[in-house]
Amino acid sequence: MKKTTRLKHLIHSEEIEFLMEAHNGLSGKIAENCGFKGIWASGLTISASLGVRDNNEASWTQVLDVLEFMSDATSVPILLDGDTGYGNFNNARRLVKKLEQRSIAGVCIEDKLFPKTNSFIKSEMQPLANIDEFCGKIKAMKDSQTDEDFVVVARVEAFIAGWGLEESLQRAEAYRQAGADAILIHSKRSDVTEIDAFMKEWAFRHPIVIVPTKYYKTPLDKFEELGVSMVIWANHNLRSSIVAMQQTSKQIFEQKSLIQVEENLATLDDVFHLQNADELKEAEKKYLPAN
Numbered sequence: 001m002k003k004t005t006r007l008k009h010l011i012h013s014e015e016i017e018f019l020m021e022a023h024n025g026l027s028g029k030i031a032e033n034c035g036f037k038g039i040w041a042s043g044l045t046i047s048a049s050l051g052v053r054d055n056n057e058a059s060w061t062q063v064l065d066v067l068e069f070m071s072d073a074t075s076v077p078i079l080l081d082g083d084t085g086y087g088n089f090n091n092a093r094r095l096v097k098k099l100e101q102r103s104i105a106g107v108c109i110e111d112k113l114f115p116k117t118n119s120f121i122k123s124e125m126q127p128l129a130n131i132d133e134f135c136g137k138i139k140a141m142k143d144s145q146t147d148e149d150f151v152v153v154a155r156v157e158a159f160i161a162g163w164g165l166e167e168s169l170q171r172a173e174a175y176r177q178a179g180a181d182a183i184l185i186h187s188k189r190s191d192v193t194e195i196d197a198f199m200k201e202w203a204f205r206h207p208i209v210i211v212p213t214k215y216y217k218t219p220l221d222k223f224e225e226l227g228v229s230m231v232i233w234a235n236h237n238l239r240s241s242i243v244a245m246q247q248t249s250k251q252i253f254e255q256k257s258l259i260q261v262e263e264n265l266a267t268l269d270d271v272f273h274l275q276n277a278d279e280l281k282e283a284e285k286k287y288l289p290a291n
Ligand code: SPV
Pocket: 042, 043, 044, 045, 081, 118, 119, 120, 211, 213, 234, 235
């Protein structure tokens, strides 16, 4: 089944589904090998892994280059965090074209202004996009896709920017009517109250995606009870790798030796396995002349 169709099915499945964050080919592969049925290509973690801020400092074509590696390295569908679509409707629809060419299953765009800032940095000072302009962007994206199953998720940042339930619902409904395949409702609260209130009013109108980075203490049962379709674990591969790399660098720097660290690391064979080195060995037998 096509990656686009698989992502669409995940969004519409009876059960709650999960996307795991990845930011390069390796982390994508690790997520897939653990059993995740889909990947969130996070704007925050792709930019962080490139050593830049989550403010569109990495250009959209640089993000595409990362995605190409991720897509080649994995077989599960990838949903790109496409920020604001990198410009107006025209940039956003060109993005869709380029994503389809790279077998990316879908893209999520948020109703803020380019260049965006991460939702957890000075969030209440962040201006939101004009609703009509954002709806035009969604329509342009849906009109430009050539694969009917390509997924466009519209992300509502109203709670993040300090607006209330009414604004969030109004935006979500407008984006639904504009043709978005699902709505991502984001919250920066450490409890689930905003999401809870939203879900009750929303009443299963259209699939809802959430990112519980800040309200991580909420049990999964609660999201199921509220009727959430998809949960995104948005940055946890990157954050765990930071801890691991900091520990290892520190230890090697201080000890000037590898003796203590070796046993805590992935083996080189683990690395070769993740790179699918065996396949090349077999191909060499088949295609290189046997001396
Ligand atoms: C990301 O992973 O880049 C996101 C989610 O957009 S958040 O960081 O929560 O805004």
